[in-house]
Amino acid sequence: MKHPVISWALTSTVLAAAHGAPLAATPVVTTTSGTTPFAVSGIDLLQTSLAGAPVVVGQFTGYGTGGEAVLRDGNAGGAQATDYTGTALVVSDSTVTYTLDLGVSPQGYNITAIETFGAWDDGRDQQQISISYATVADPEAFITLTAYGFDPIGDFSRVRVTPGSGDAFLMQNVYAIRFSFPNQENSASGYRELDVFGVSAVPEPQRWGLLAAGLGLIGLWARRGAAARRTT
Structure with a gap:
């Protein structure tokens, strides 16, 4: 149940990084x-x-x-x-x-x-x-x-x-x-x-880095969630 909350917060951060403050x-x-x-x-x-x-x-x-x-x-x-x-x-x-x-x-x-x-x-x-x-x-x-x-x-x-x-x-x-x-x-x-x-x-290099890291973490959570469902 925690995964969607974490993913949403992380997605919001990624969008902020892409658009800039x-x-x-x-x-x-x-x-x-x-x-x-x-x-x-x-x-x-x-x-x-x-x-x-x-x-x-x-x-x-x-x-x-x-x-x-x-x-x-x-x-x-x-x-x-x-x-x-x-x-x-x-x-x-x-x-x-x-x-x-x-x-x-x-x-x-x-x-x-x-x-x-x-x-x-x-x-x-x-x-x-x-x-x-x-x-x-x-x-x-x-x-x-x-x-x-x-x-x-x-x-x-x-x-x-x-x-x-x-x-x-x-x-x-x-x-x-x-x-x-x-x-x-x-x-x-x-x-x-x-x-x-x-x-x-154009997003600054550090924002692109945050965007890439955020997308990677979202993918990791998705894979862990899928693996957990297969073992139950």
């Missing part, structure tokens, strides 16, 4: 203002590694702007803040959730940096964003990474979130990332792009 660094948030658009990435994870269409709640199309899709198109948008090409006007309390492609990276993704870009003439140019994430180990539970508010001096803004000193990743084994937009300036603010950078998560 949902580790997160202490983020460093750096803000920059500008009078011209900032360069954006054309190859970040939101452009190359999504599992499907994002889940959008709220409104990203105020004043006829481009909607959520322009936030991940690799386009910095119009040269003037009053040129709303490539801009999404995001209404307060809207959210967008991006699920990453586990078919390519079954262990999820280790995130190295996140950048958000804003642009509007004065009155809707503040960035108010909360970033959360879910891991492969618990895809339904979203964990807050950071939240920030930034009122730029110029009409263009960039906020960069990076790991603290000594950390290689912001978070590890990520399954999904959610951007929330609470309390936008004058009920809606303009955004140009969301960039998420990272790499496929």
Whole structure:
């Protein structure tokens, strides 16, 4: 009767070793203002590694702007803040959730940096964003990474979130990332792009060793159980 309990506990340990712990660094948030658009990435994870269409709640199309899709198109948008090409006007309390492609990276993704870009003439140019994430180990539970508010001096803004000193990743084994937009300036603010950078998560050698050892022990218990049944 004890064998199933031991096997279950051991199996749980093996799964944890395979997926890795949902580790997160202490983020460093750096803000920059500008009078011209900032360069954006054309190859970040939101452009190359999504599992499907994002889940959008709220409104990203105020004043006829481009909607959520322009936030991940690799386009910095119009040269003037009053040129709303490539801009999404995001209404307060809207959210967008991006699920990453586990078919390519079954262990999820280790995130190295996140950048958000804003642009509007004065009155809707503040960035108010909360970033959360879910891991492969618990895809339904979203964990807050950071939240920030930034009122730029110029009409263009960039906020960069990076790991603290000594950390290689912001978070590890990520399954999904959610951007929330609470309390936008004058009920809606303009955004140009969301960039998420990272790499496929690969179990560390010691985790592979634990996985192999765990599977070996499970096999040993199974063989002992079978032998015991044959002798009774």
